[in-house]
Amino acid sequence: MTISMHSASVPIFTRMLGNLLQWLDKAEAHAQSRQWNPDLWLGQRLAPDMLPLVKQVQIACDAVKGCVARLAGQEVPSWEDNESTIDELRARIRRTQAYIASVPAAQIDGSEAREIVVPRRSGEPRRFSGEDYLRQFVLPNFFFHLTTTYALLRQGGVAVGKGDYLGL
Amino acid sequence: MTISMHSASVPIFTRMLGNLLQWLDKAEAHAQSRQWNPDLWLGQRLAPDMLPLVKQVQIACDAVKGCVARLAGQEVPSWEDNESTIDELRARIRRTQAYIASVPAAQIDGSEAREIVVPRRSGEPRRFSGEDYLRQFVLPNFFFHLTTTYALLRQGGVAVGKGDYLGL
Numbered sequence: 211m212t213i214s215m216h217s218a219s220v221p222i223f224t225r226m227l228g229n230l231l232q233w234l235d236k237a238e239a240h241a242q243s244r245q246w247n248p249d250l251w252l253g254q255r256l257a258p259d260m261l262p263l264v265k266q267v268q269i270a271c272d273a274v275k276g277c278v279a280r281l282a283g284q285e286v287p288s289w290e291d292n293e294s295t296i297d298e299l300r301a302r303i304r305r306t307q308a309y310i311a312s313v314p315a316a317q318i319d320g321s322e323a324r325e326i327v328v329p330r331r332s333g334e335p336r337r338f339s340g341e342d343y344l345r346q347f348v349l350p351n352f353f354f355h356l357t358t359t360y361a362l363l364r365q366g367g368v369a370v371g372k373g374d375y376l377g378l
Numbered sequence: 379m380t381i382s383m384h385s386a387s388v389p390i391f392t393r394m395l396g397n398l399l400q401w402l403d404k405a406e407a408h409a410q411s412r413q414w415n416p417d418l419w420l421g422q423r424l425a426p427d428m429l430p431l432v433k434q435v436q437i438a439c440d441a442v443k444g445c446v447a448r449l450a451g452q453e454v455p456s457w458e459d460n461e462s463t464i465d466e467l468r469a470r471i472r473r474t475q476a477y478i479a480s481v482p483a484a485q486i487d488g489s490e491a492r493e494i495v496v497p498r499r500s501g502e503p504r505r506f507s508g509e510d511y512l513r514q515f516v517l518p519n520f521f522f523h524l525t526t527t528y529a530l531l532r533q534g535g536v537a538v539g540k541g542d543y544l545g546l
C-alpha cells in the first residue's frame with residue numbers, strides 16, 4: 211500500500227461528505243424539535259459578509275468535483291446552484307459522492323505533476339501542479355467549507371461534536 | 379515527483395501555519411486600531427461550549443506535531459499549554475514549524491502502513507494505519523481548528539478573506 215493521488219484525495223472527500231450528511235440530519239431534527247422550518251438553515255451565515263450555509267455546501271461539493279475531474283483530465287461537470295431545501299442539498303452531496311466514485315483511481319493516480327488550471331472570476335487563472343493543487347487549494351478549501359457549515363450548525367444549537375465532525 | 383507521506387503532510391502544515399501567523403497579525407492590528415487588548419482574542423469562542431481561540435491554535439499545532447512524530451516513529455514532544463498572549467501563540471506556531479522541519483522527510487516517507495496509536499482522554503486509544511491517520515484524523519482536525527480560528531477572527535471583524543486563508 212503506497213499513498214497515491216487517488217488515495218490522498220477521494221477517500222477523504224467521500225468520508226467527509228458522508229459525515230456532512232449526518233450533520234444535516236441532526237440539523238433537520240433540531241429544527242423539527244423546535245418546530246421551525248429546517249430549510250431556514252440554508253440562509254444562515256457566520257457573518258453578514260460570509261456566504262450562507264447553502265453556498266458552503268455547494269462549494270464543498272464543487273471543490274471535490276473539480277478536483278477529481280481536473281486530476282483525471284476530464285472536463286469539470288457543471289451543475290446548477292439551485293438548491294433551496296435540505297433535501298436538495300442532500301441530493302447534491304450524494305451526486306458528488308457518486309461522481310467521484312465513478313472516476314477510476316487509475317485516471318487520478320500519476321497526476322502529481324499534471325498542469326492544473328483553475329479559472330477565477332476575475333484575473334488570470336491559477337496554475338498548479340496536480341499535487342500542489344490538491345494540497346494548497348482543494349484540501350484547505352474543502353475543509354474550510356465543511357468546518358464553516360459545522361460551525362453554523364453548532365452556533366445554531368445542533369448537538370454535533372468532534373465525533374460527528376470526524377465520523378470516528 | 380511522486381506523492382509521499384511527507385509531501386502529503388508537512389508542506390500543507392508549514393504553509394497553513396504560516397497563513398495562521400498572518401491572520402494573527404491582522405487580528406492584532408485590528409484590536410490595536412480599536413484600542414483594545416489583542417490578547418483578548420485568546421478567549422473568544424464561537425459558542426459557549428466550544429473551545430476558545432487559544433485552544434484552537436494549540437490543538438492545530440499539536441495535531442501537526444503529533445502527526446509528524448508518530449509517522450516518523452518518534453516520541454511526540456510534550457509542550458505545556460500555557461500561552462496567554464498573541465506573542466506566545468506566535469511562538470508556539472513557530473516552534474511547531476521548526477519541529478516539523480527538523481524531521482527528515484525520509485523518516486516520514488514509507489509510513490503508510492505503520493501502526494499509529496493515538497491515546498484518548500477516556501476509552502481505548504484509536505488505532506490507524508499511517509495513511510488513515512493522516513487522512514481520517516490529522517488533516518480533518520488540523521483544518522477544523524484553523525478554520526474555527528479564522529471564523530473567530532472573521533466574526534470579530536478582522537478583514538481576512540479567502541486569500542488570507544489559502545495564502546494564495
